[in-house]
Amino acid sequence: MPNSKLKISGLTKRYGDFVALAPTDLEVAEGEFLTLLGPSGSGKTTLLSLIAGLAVPDGGQLLINGKDVTFGAPYERDIGMVFQNYALFPHMTIAENIAFPLKMRRVDAATARRQALEALEMVRLPHVAARFPKELSGGQQQRIALARCLVYKPSIILMDEPLGALDKKLRDHMQLEIKRIHRELGTTIVYVTHDQEEAMTMSDRICLMNGGKIEQLGTPSDLYFRPRTLFVADFLGESNLFEGTVTEVRGDHVEVALAQGGAVAHAVTNAPVAAGGKVRVMVRPQNIAMANGVTAANAVSGKVLDSMITGSLTKLYVESDAAGQAPVVLSYPTSMGASRHAVGQQVTLTWQRSDAVAVPDSL
Known part of the structure; x- marks a missing residue:
């Protein structure tokens, strides 16, 4: 990867017999915003702790800016x-909170204050310099914490669920603020969350991540539209x-005989599959539509629940029957003029081949 900022090779962490992180390879480019996503216990926080130097790996190597810091202290x-x-x-x-990291780096007081005020401008809070933390809202305090991190221009910023304590509206606003700052500064960010939408x-x-390993790595579009495993799809x-x-x-095109109902599905796949497998x-709810006529493939029938x-x-x-125990979900934009479907009504649902993805049936 050109201009690699962070490179991880075979990094692993165990706690007794428990493998918190299986041997993992990962590379983050300069200026990239990479999110570690997964359920509790998936290994994302362990990986972040190893990058930060808050935990000691049991194997592997970690490079930042080409320098081996595998066993280096956080300040290194x-x-x-x-x-x-x-x-x-x-x-x-x-202002003093934001200037504190500069003070620890022996930056003179006048320069530290000037840079602290510049950081406040960056997070659009120049008017709160003389206030104390208790006088600010949760969203404002989080922006101050971000400014304090930005002020000394680190190579990589690590964020561990930074918006988890905020309400949804404020969290949405802060997402835009963090993205704006990332775009303007080109800072490399590694971000941990369990929130898929975030x-x-x-x-x-x-x-x-899942079970201490990387399940799939790619753009949001890659993972959403072209999952490689059942875990990612689900x-x-x-x-x-x-x-x-x-x-x-x-x-990469496959034909599938659906388990029940005698239907046939045509799909694409990114995973190795073979005839008989x-x-x-997987079809997203927004990609399913009502069939207007007779269709032989990519169609299932049922009754409205x-x-x-x-x-x-x-x-x-x-x-x-084609979906087993779970109902098929179809979604469409809400409008006053949309036709209503009565409970018990028989319907036929269909979708495009390009919107269907076949993944191996195993977690």
Whole structure:
């Protein structure tokens, strides 16, 4: 990878017999926004702790700017950290809080204050310099924590669920602020979250983790539209997963006989599959439509279980043999003029081959 800022090779961490992080390879480019995403216990926080130097690996190598810091102390790594807990000093003014890292680096007081005020401008809070942390809202305190990290210009900024304590509206606003700052400064950011929407919104790439290993690494679009495993298909966003058996493989296009109902599905795949193999065909709710006429493939029939307006989207739940126990979910934009579907109504659902992805049927 050109202009690599962070390079991890075979990094691993164990706690007794428990493997918190299996041998892992990962490279982050200069100026990239990479998100470590996954459920609790997936290894994302362990990996972040190893990058930060807050934990000692049991094997592997970690390079920052080409320098081996595998066993280096945190202060030797040229990193900054932003936590969910803002960790601001309550007895210091905001300007003093931001200038504190510069003071520790023996920057003279006048320069430190000037750079602290510049950092406040960066997070659009120049008017709070003389206030104390208790006088600010949670969102403002988080922006101050970010400014304190930015002020000494670290090579990499690590963020550990920094928006987890904020309400949804404020969290959405802070996502835009962090992205704006990242875009303006070109800072390399490694961000940890369990929030799928947050990861999709903010990242250049997502590193989705599961069971102490990387499940899939790629752009948000890669993971959402072209998952390689059942875990990725099921974890990221809402999905319909039809059980089936591969009957034919033509390059990255496959034909699948769905497990029940006698339906046939045509799909694409990014994973190695073979004729006779068990797969799940993933189709996103927004990619399913009502069939207007007779269709032989990429179609399932069923009866309407329920219809719900969730805001901007209306969701239709359909019971179908092809989906096993779970109902098929179809979503479309909410509008006054949309036709209503009665509970119990028989319907046929269909989708385009390019919107269907076959993944091996195993977690």
